[in-house]
Structure formats: structure tokens, C-alpha cells
Amino acid sequence: MMHCLLAQFDLLEPFRSEIGQRIVLVGALTNVACALVGCYLVLRRMSLMGDAIAHAVLPGIVLAFVFSGSMNIVPLFVGAAVVGLLTTFLTQTLHQFGRVPTDAAMGAVFTSLFALGVVLLKWYISGVHFDVACVYEGSLIGVALDTEFVGGWEVPRQLLIVLPMVALNVVVMVLLWKEFKISAFDPGLATTMGYSATLLHYVLMALVAMTSVASFQAVGSILVVAMLIVPPATAQLLCDRLSRMVLLACVFAVLSAVGGYWLAHRWDVSPAGAMAVFAGGMYGLTVLFAPQSGIVSAVKHNLETSLRILREDLLTMLYRTEELGGRPLTAGNAIAAIGGGWLARWALGMLKWRGRVVAEGDGLHLTSDGRERAKRLVRGHRLWEAYLVKHLGLPLDHVHGPADRVEHFINQPLREELQRAVDDVQQDPHGRQIPDFQL
Amino acid sequence: MIGQSITFNVMLGTALLGATAGTIGTFAVLRRRALVGDMLSHAALPGICLAFIILQSRNSIGLSLGAFGTGLLAIAVVTVITRWTRTKEDAAIGIVLSTFFGAGIVLLTLVQRNATGNQAGLDKFLFGETAGMRGSDVQLLFATAIVSLVVVIALYKEFLLLSFDDDFARAQGWPTLALDLVMMGTLAVVTVVGLPIVGVILMAAMIILPGAGARFWTNHLGRTLLIAGLTGGAAGAIGTLLASPLPAQWLGVPVQEFGLSRRSIPPGPLIVLTAAAFFLFALLFAPQQGVIAHVVVEVRLRLRITREHLLRALYELSEPSLPNRPKISESQLHAHRTWNRRWLKWWLSQAEVHGLILRADHSVQLTQAGLVAAAEVTRTHRLWELFLVSNAGIAADHVDRDADDVEHMLPAALIEELEQRLAATGKLPMRLTDLPRSPHDIWADG
Numbered sequence: 001m002m003h004c005l006l007a008q009f010d011l012l013e014p015f016r017s018e019i020g021q022r023i024v025l026v027g028a029l030t031n032v033a034c035a036l037v038g039c040y041l042v043l044r045r046m047s048l049m050g051d052a053i054a055h056a057v058l059p060g061i062v063l064a065f066v067f068s069g070s071m072n073i074v075p076l077f078v079g080a081a082v083v084g085l086l087t088t089f090l091t092q093t094l095h096q097f098g099r100v101p102t103d104a105a106m107g108a109v110f111t112s113l114f115a116l117g118v119v120l121l122k123w124y125i126s127g128v129h130f131d132v133a134c135v136y137e138g139s140l141i142g143v144a145l146d147t148e149f150v151g152g153w154e155v156p157r158q159l160l161i162v163l164p165m166v167a168l169n170v171v172v173m174v175l176l177w178k179e180f181k182i183s184a185f186d187p188g189l190a191t192t193m194g195y196s197a198t199l200l201h202y203v204l205m206a207l208v209a210m211t212s213v214a215s216f217q218a219v220g221s222i223l224v225v226a227m228l229i230v231p232p233a234t235a236q237l238l239c240d241r242l243s244r245m246v247l248l249a250c251v252f253a254v255l256s257a258v259g260g261y262w263l264a265h266r267w268d269v270s271p272a273g274a275m276a277v278f279a280g281g282m283y284g285l286t287v288l289f290a291p292q293s294g295i296v297s298a299v300k301h302n303l304e305t306s307l308r309i310l311r312e313d314l315l316t317m318l319y320r321t322e323e324l325g326g327r328p329l330t331a332g333n334a335i336a337a338i339g340g341g342w343l344a345r346w347a348l349g350m351l352k353w354r355g356r357v358v359a360e361g362d363g364l365h366l367t368s369d370g371r372e373r374a375k376r377l378v379r380g381h382r383l384w385e386a387y388l389v390k391h392l393g394l395p396l397d398h399v400h401g402p403a404d405r406v407e408h409f410i411n412q413p414l415r416e417e418l419q420r421a422v423d424d425v426q427q428d429p430h431g432r433q434i435p436d437f438q439l
Numbered sequence: 440m441i442g443q444s445i446t447f448n449v450m451l452g453t454a455l456l457g458a459t460a461g462t463i464g465t466f467a468v469l470r471r472r473a474l475v476g477d478m479l480s481h482a483a484l485p486g487i488c489l490a491f492i493i494l495q496s497r498n499s500i501g502l503s504l505g506a507f508g509t510g511l512l513a514i515a516v517v518t519v520i521t522r523w524t525r526t527k528e529d530a531a532i533g534i535v536l537s538t539f540f541g542a543g544i545v546l547l548t549l550v551q552r553n554a555t556g557n558q559a560g561l562d563k564f565l566f567g568e569t570a571g572m573r574g575s576d577v578q579l580l581f582a583t584a585i586v587s588l589v590v591v592i593a594l595y596k597e598f599l600l601l602s603f604d605d606d607f608a609r610a611q612g613w614p615t616l617a618l619d620l621v622m623m624g625t626l627a628v629v630t631v632v633g634l635p636i637v638g639v640i641l642m643a644a645m646i647i648l649p650g651a652g653a654r655f656w657t658n659h660l661g662r663t664l665l666i667a668g669l670t671g672g673a674a675g676a677i678g679t680l681l682a683s684p685l686p687a688q689w690l691g692v693p694v695q696e697f698g699l700s701r702r703s704i705p706p707g708p709l710i711v712l713t714a715a716a717f718f719l720f721a722l723l724f725a726p727q728q729g730v731i732a733h734v735v736v737e738v739r740l741r742l743r744i745t746r747e748h749l750l751r752a753l754y755e756l757s758e759p760s761l762p763n764r765p766k767i768s769e770s771q772l773h774a775h776r777t778w779n780r781r782w783l784k785w786w787l788s789q790a791e792v793h794g795l796i797l798r799a800d801h802s803v804q805l806t807q808a809g810l811v812a813a814a815e816v817t818r819t820h821r822l823w824e825l826f827l828v829s830n831a832g833i834a835a836d837h838v839d840r841d842a843d844d845v846e847h848m849l850p851a852a853l854i855e856e857l858e859q860r861l862a863a864t865g866k867l868p869m870r871l872t873d874l875p876r877s878p879h880d881i882w883a884d885g
Contacts, residue, residue, distance in 0.1 A: 048532060108647050111641060225533060228533075264545075279541075287520065295524070
């Protein structure tokens with residue numbers, strides 16, 4: 001159906017056509033509504049409750065539809081909120097009184113309710129416009145075509161449902177901002193301070209259920225789950241403040257709608273699915289490239305630290321050979337001595353390139369710059385050894401190892417402090433000179 | 440209309456699926472990975488579509504391999520996310536589940552757009568299509584069941600250890616990661632095979648419900664697996680049967696008047712609802728861990744505690760005039776401790792029935808048997824008080840409440856030990872009616 005519609009309306013410019021604008025508008029608002037409540041789900045580690053509720057509301061919707069006899073949104077909201085709260089309540093009860101692990105309790109409750117929903121659906125409503133597939137995928141295109149005139153504007157009917165939902169979520173979030181904030185991070189503290197964490201929990205769950213229903217028709221349960229979890233989780237990777245996280249989550253939600261629709265239009269596929277994929281893609285990119293917590297920056301940081309430690313080990317090793325007055329080390333020996341491998345070779349290359357080590361004939365020699373740096377390191381190392389012996393009373397043969405690990409992280413203030421702590425001794429416990437150096 | 444033999448064929452298939460999913464799912468439930476089943480079944484969709492796009496056929500082996508591939512990928516991605524980012528496991532599962540499923544929907548629309556006539560079958564992976572089961576499907580299910588059974592039997596003790604104490608397993612040098620992969624891999628295989636039969640969501644139910652329910656009946660892993668397998672299988676068979684026209688035929692009701700119109704209610708949800716009914720039954724009626732059993736134990740304990748409080752109160756009130764058994768007015772009894780009046784009344788009548796007390800116009804008198812029982816109860820209380828005062832260094836005016844909390848739970852062996860220890864320090868008078876004197880004034884905090 002979808003591709004016929006797309007072909008029929010010939011959407012060459014995705015965002016310039018009115019249908020495209022409506023789809024993006026409805027999608028973005030839906031996503032924002034979900035992301036707002038989703039932030040708290042993610043923070044309270046109850047993301048899958050969003051998944052559970054988004055599926056479990058089905059029997060509520062069906063019963064509301066059967067009893068009210070219409071697709072009027074108010075009974076649907078009531079039915080969904082009731083079943084949503086029931087899901088939470090049953091999960092908690094199973095966990096507390098049946099001692100079922102939370103995840104199994106949740107799984108048991110929502111799948112059973114969903115099955116009940118499907119049976120009720122088939123029993124009462126045979127084959128009308130209420131389709132299970134719609135629960136999964138939604139029909140953004142159908143929503144964009146189903147319009148109404150409000151004050152002279154032709155707007156999608158779904159907008160009149162989703163817009164109030166966003167407003168409701170925003171109002172509740174703003175009014176209960178600090179209460180939700182504190183219960184998201186420390187429910188126990190919230191309760192002791194007099195805000196019932198349980199009550200807040202149920203308020204949140206009711207909002208999740210109502211948001212799910214408001215979004216169903218447009219985007220289907222799967223995108224509801226995606227939008228409840230993915231944008232907030234993406235935002236969480238990027239910041240440490242709740243206010244920023246909520247705002248960022250909303251930005252990601254809007255981006256998913258825009259980008260998802262663009263993909264869907266490009267490849268002529270389900271817009272809801274494409275939005276979920278786009279959101280997942282943004283999450284994946286954030287996981288890789290987030291400035292602080294991203295995997296790439298973590299790997300880079302680890303690599304830089306390893307290289308620095310290897311370089312410093314090389315420098316101190318050359319310094320010690322010099323000190324002993326033996327034959328200078330060959331490059332091969334030096335690399336083998338710090339563990340070998342491409343990383344060690346790279347570290348030696350960097351030292352040469354930065355002019356700290358020169359190769360003369362067979363052996364490696366420190367330049368004066370390299371020697372100063374090596375002195376600094378060896379000084380830290382030996383001061384640390386002296387400190388360990390003097391203040392911790394470690395035996396002589398136990399101090400080299402710890403000092404070897406710590407020497408890379410001893411800076412000038414710490415060196416000065418150590419120097420005072422060991423009363424300016426000139427020799428380390430092994431009887432070697434503690435080198436002095438010019439800053 | 441589905442004929443009888445076809446129905447039985449389908450029942451055999453769903454029973455096999457239910458039994459296999461229930462058995463393997465038990466491990467997922469025990470390892471707190473119940474929702475991994477949910478994730479696997481969602482994550483299978485893009486694999487199925489990709490396999491279809493590549494193979495251009497509906498060969499179930501090919502599609503299953505695709506589903507298996509994306510399922511394993513999903514597990515790997517969740518592991519990476521939880522390990523290396525600050526996203527928690529629940530959010531990771533949610534992200535992977537929805538993104539993979541979204542990709543599945545996207546691919547599904549692609550497949551449907553390039554409709555080639557035989558593509559329609561992919562829809563069944565969403566909602567399941569039990570009735571369309573063929574003989575080859577039953578054979579595949581049978582093979583899966585055998586394979587999973589072999590895996591479970593061969594790795595029984597490894598899985599046992601992994602399920603209950605994986606840290607210990609790791610410390611013992613078991614290859615936990617590999618074992619985990621085998622476990623999750625088997626789960627993925629079962630999920631993939633079951634998907635076209637019951638659909639995405641309901642497959643998760645088949646994995647979770649039997650295992651979670653079986654846990655109530657026993658604490659023994661082998662029995663849990665057996666019960667999970669049996670209930671899963673039974674749920675499969677009964678659900679299919681309920682969806683078929685057979686019950687209506689057997690009841691002699693004309694099919695049209697049988698309320699349910701069979702064509703429209705698919706077996707999948709009915710199977711799940713049957714499994715849910717088994718679960719609910721276990722939850723309520725399991726002999727030791729069921730909710731009703733818990734309530735009974737709780738109520739019994741409260742009743743016993745009230746009875747013991749009553750007996751001790753009577754003893755304490757009778758104490759000044761022992762060995763005579765004085766009549767105690769009910770108002771005196773009311774004033775002695777904080778009672779729930781209605782409970783007290785009920786208990787007095789109960790005690791009378793059991794021959795512990797005699798009642799006459801608003802007064803109560805212990806019988807000889809009642810005195811013995813009351814003395815026993817009081818003895819336990821005072822022994823514990825004495826112990827707290829002498830061994831735990833608690834002030835005499837603080838021990839009554841503590842002893843009150845604990846006395847009902849003291850096992851006979853501990854009481855004996857207390858007696859011996861107190862006797863050894865010469866603090867225990869040994870005759871039954873000659874109780875240790877209360878270390879505090881009874882009226883002071885009665």
C-alpha cells in the first residue's frame with residue numbers, strides 16, 4: 001500500500017511536499033513525546049518497562065474500543081493508562097510476592113497481556129480497520145492523509161492527539177521536575193524527603209502508557225520502544241546533567257524523524273522502521289565517537305597512554321645504562337627489553353623523531369633533551385622508592401615494582417612533596433644517586 | 440475447516456516447540472536474561488528478510504540461518520554496549536531490539552515492494568501462522584528438540600553452575616563465555632525455529648512463562664527443566680486444540696454457534712494464554728513457594744504468635760497466686776497488653792475449645808493443661824530475656840520487646856542450649872512451674 005501511495009503522490013522532494021512535511025511533523029512530535037518520558041525510564045534502568053507497556057496496552061485499547069464503540073482518543077487513553085499501570089503493578093507484585101526476577105516478571109506479564117489483546121481483538125473486532133500489523137508498524141502515511149480543518153488550517157488528525165500529549169508530558173515534567181529528578185537518581189532519598197517514589201513511578205508509567213497509545217497509530221509499537229529508549233540513551237552518553245540530557249534527547253528525537261523520513265523516502269520503505277534505524281544509527285555513532293565516553297576516544301586514550309609509558313620506559317632504561325657506564329643498548333635489545341612488538345617500535349620511532357634519542361652506529365644515545373626528561377622520571381622513581389621504604393617500611397626488594405608503575409604519573413608538585421617527605425635524601429634505598437634536573 | 444489429523448499434526452509441532460522453548464528458556468529465566476528471548480525474536484526479523492533477499496526463496500533452513508546470524512549479532516552488540524559504554528544492560532537490550540526490528544520492518548517493506556509472488560510468507564514471522572504448519576516444519580521442530588535436549592543433557596552440570604553461580608564457575612576455570620554462548624546460541628536456534636509458528640512477541644512468552652512457572656514447584660534444576668518442558672508442551676498442544684474446531688465438534692455444538700469463530704482466533708495467542716494460565720496456577724498454588732502457601736504460612740505464624748501472647752499474658756496475671764489458678768477478669772486481660780479486641784475474643788474462644796482455659800461471666804481461668812502450655816511459652820520468653828541481659832549486655836528494661844520479637848522463632852534446640860548455658864552459670868531454676876523470674880517488673884512495661 002505504502003509504495004503505491006508514494007508513487008501516486010510522487011514525492012520527489014521529501015520535505016517540500018505537504019505529505020512529507022506532515023509525516024515529519026507528526027513523527028517528530030511523537031518522538032519528542034516518547035523521548036521526554038523515556039529519559040526517566042533510561043535513568044531509572046527501567047527501559048524495558050517501556051517496551052513492556054508499549055506492547056501490553058493492546059488489550060486496554062481493544063476493550064476501550066469495544067466499550068466506547070469508536071476510535072475516540074479519550075477512552076483509548078483511559079484504557080491504555082489503566083492497562084499500563086496494571087502491567088507495572090503486576091510486575092512489581094510478581095517480583096515481591098512471587099519472588100520472580102524482575103525481568104522474567106515483566107516478560108511474563110506483558111507477553112500474556114499482549115496475547116490477551118490479540119485474542120480480544122480477533123474475538124470482538126473481525127477484520128475492520130483495526131489491524132495488529134498497525135500496532136507494530138503504524139501508518140505514518142495514513143496519518144498524513146487523514147486530515148481535518150482546524151481554524152482554516154488543514155492538519156493531520158493525529159496532530160490533534162500528539163500535540164496535547166507532548167504538552168501534557170512537558171507540563172508534568174516541568175511541574176514535577178525536581179521530584180522526578182531526585183527519584184530518577186535516588187528513589188530512596190526521594191522517599192525519605194517526602195516525595196513518594198512509588199507514586200512518581202506510577203505517574204511516569206501512566207504517562208508512558210498514554211504516550212504509547214498516542215503514538216501507536218502513527219508509528220506503531222516498535223518505534224515507540226525505539227523512541228522511548230534510543231534518543232535518551234544517546235543523550236546520556238553525551239552529558240552529565242538531566243536538563244541537558246532531556247533537551248538533547250528531544251533533539252535526537254526530531255533528528256530521527258527528519259533523517260528517518262529522508263531514508264524512507266529515498267529507499268521507499270516504512271518511515272517508522274527507518275526512523276528506528278536512523279535513531280539506532282545515531283546511537284551507534286555516538287557510542288563510537290562521543291568525545292569523552294566514546295569507544296574511539298577511549299581506544300585513542302589507551303593507545304596514547306601505552307605509547308607514553310613505553311617511551312618513558314625506553315628513556316629511563318637508556319638513562320640507567322648510561323649511569324652504569326656500560327655499552328649503549330642496540331635498538332633491537334631496547335625494544336625487546338620493553339616487551340617488543342609494533343607498539344614498542346613505534347614508541348622508539350617517536351623518541352627519535354622528537355629528538356630525544358639518536359642512533360649512533362649500533363647503539364642508542366640520549367640527547368640532552370632526552371636526558372633531562374629521563375632524569376625527571378628516574379628522580380620520581382627513586383624518590384618514590386625512598387618514600388616507600390621510609391614511610392611504609394617496605395623491604396628493599398619490594399619497592400622497585402610499585403615505583404616502576406607509579407613513575408609515569410608523578411608530576412612536579414608530587415616530586416617536590418616526596419622530596420620533603422624523604423628529607424632531601426640524595427640516594428635511593430638501593431644506594432643510587434637520585435638525579436637532579438633543571439626545569 | 441481443519442481436519443482432525445492435521446490438527447493433531449499441528450498440535451504435535453506446537454507441543455514440541457513449547458517443550459523445547461520451555462526447557463531452554465528456563466536457563467534464560469534463571470540467568471536473569473528473560474528478555475534476551477524477546478530481543479532475539481525481534482532481532483531475527485532483519486536476518487530473515489536479508490536471507491530472503493539474498494536467497495530469493497522461502498527455504499526455512501536459509502531463513503533460519505539468517506535469523507540466527509542477526510540474533511547472535513544482537514547478543515554481541517548488547518555485550519559490547521554494556522561492557523564499554525555507560526548505557527545499562529536494560530537500555531542496551533531495548534536499543535538493539537528496537538533498532539534491529541526497525542531494520543527488519545524496513546527490509547520487509549523492501550521485500551514487499553519487490554513483490555515476486557512468493558514473498559507474502561514473510562509476514563508470518565511477525566504474527567506467526569500456526570495452522571500453516573507442514574510436515575517438514577514438524578520434522579525441523581523435532582530435530583531442534585533433539586539437539587537442544589542433547590545440549591542440555593551433555594552440559595547439564597556446567598549449565599547448572601552457570602545458572603546459579605557464574606562467578607564460582609569462572610573461578611573454577613570453566614570456560615563461562617563459551618558455555619554462555621552455547622546456551623544463548625541454543626536459545627537463538629529455538630527462537631528462530633519457533634518464530635514462524637507463534638510470532639515475535641509470543642515467542643518471548645514461550646521462553647519465559649514455562650520456566651518462570653516451573654521455578655515455583657521445585658528448587659531442583661532437573662525437575663524445573665522437566666516441569667518447564669512439560670508445561671510448555673502441554674500449553675502448545677492445548678492452545679492449538681482450543682483454536683481448532685475440534686472442541687466444538689466434541690461438545691456437539693454446531694461450529695457456527697460456538698462463540699469463538701475459529702478462523703479468526705489464531706493458536707499463537709491461545710498457546711501463550713494457556714502457558715500464562717499454567718504460570719498463574721503455579722504462582723498461586725505451588726506447595727511451598729506459591730502465593731497461597733506463603734499466605735497460609737504467614738497467617739499460621741501470626742495466629743501462633745497471638746496465641747502465645749495470650750498464654751503468656753494469662754500466665755503473668757496468674758503468677759502472683761501460683762500454684763492456684765486464679766480467675767482473671769477480661770478487663771484485666773485487656774489492660775495487660777495491646778490487643779486487637781476482636782482477635783482477642785476469637786482467640787479466647789479458640790483457647791476454650793482446645794481446653795486451655797475456662798471462661799465464666801467475663802473472666803478467664805487457665806486449665807491445668809493451659810497452665811503447662813502457658814508456662815512453656817513464658818519460659819521461652821524469659822530464657823531469651825535472661826540470655827539477652829546476661830550475654831548480650833542489654834538493659835533489663837529493654838529486653839522485653841526484643842524477646843517478644845524473637846521468642847516465637849526460637850527452635851527447641853536453641854532453647855535447650857540456652858537452658859544449659861544458663862544452668863551452668865546457676866541462673867536457671869529447673870522445675871517447670873518455677874520459672875526463671877522475669878528480669879523486669881511485669882507491670883512496668885506490660
